[in-house]
């Protein structure tokens with residue numbers, strides 16, 4: 120199988136109450152080959168704090184029945200329906216498909232036993248409503264991670280940074296918590312995993328094998344380091360990869376290996392558009408593209424106000440628009456288009472090109488790669 124060109128629409132974070140899904144109308148018009156949804160497909164809760172365009176009814180889902188109802192509500196959106204009809208999808212959940220900022224088996228809100236029942240209900244409803252095989256349901260959870268070859272052009276690894284992770288640094292004993300914490304606190308607590316041992320070993324083993332021209336990691340949250348300089352010193356957001364420096368180092372080491380021709384990391388979660396240089400031991404080893412929320416409010420302005428000035432590897436940041444990202448690849452390069460929604464409160468809003476990032480490709484034909492079995496396998 121060969122492919123000369125491929126187009127991925129990257130989406131994340133669609134809050135039913137906070138905005139209409141007009142970005143999907145533009146996505147359908149652009150006719151991508153694949154829609155890649157990297158989390159917060161549904162939200163389990165309301166946030167208030169701004170103009171909402173429509174409302175959830177009832178209380179936050181906990182049971183299987185009310186997670187199913189939440190998914191069913193989302194599936195009534197005509198733009199979302201059209202997007203599902205328009206292209207193949209790959210999707211893996213982040214936290215809001217279950218509960219805000221959970222970490223593996225730990226909840227910010229409840230004891231683990233009650234939380235694990237809630238998580239099982241949420242995962243089952245997600246599987247039932249998404250184009251994911253029910254055979255991925257396992258006794259302890261769901262295997263969301265996997266890989267797919269895009270002809271001989273690219274290999275895409277879809278990761279799960281939520282189901283197997285350790286609690287964030289600084290979280291109370293036995294609980295999860297996302298917070299701004301000192302960098303030193305994250306760096307000191309070793310042994311915390313982001314992918315879990317099994318997924319991490321699978322990924323690092325994979326990345327040591329011969330790769331096509333593009334190696335793409337699709338995953339949920341900001342991968343690049345992000346220093347938040349505050350009067351009290353350098354802080355980080357503990358729920359992102361910054362909270363798990365040893366786990367990130369393992370991925371960086373693998374991505375810097377000889378098998379990789381060009382690496383691209385596709386991320387979501389932070390409700391803003393980014394392009395980041397990913398460096399390892401002073402060497403540029405990958406680009407990170409972060410898509411904004413498809414239909415949610417942006418991150419608090421103060422959180423990222425000095426992010427570009429304090430982090431020279433951040434090459435682009437927009438925290439003022441929702442939308443999605445259209446990534447077009449060929450052997451010579453990738454054209455990344457950040458597509459922004461003009462007005463989230465208009466169900467038929469205009470969507471416009473906010474920014475384009477051109478990324479150089481390896482420029483040489485990839486070696487043929489043997490492919491057998493399922494198109495999306497472990």
Ligand SMILES: [Fe+2]
Pocket residue numbers: 132133159215388389415
């Ligand atoms: Fe989100």
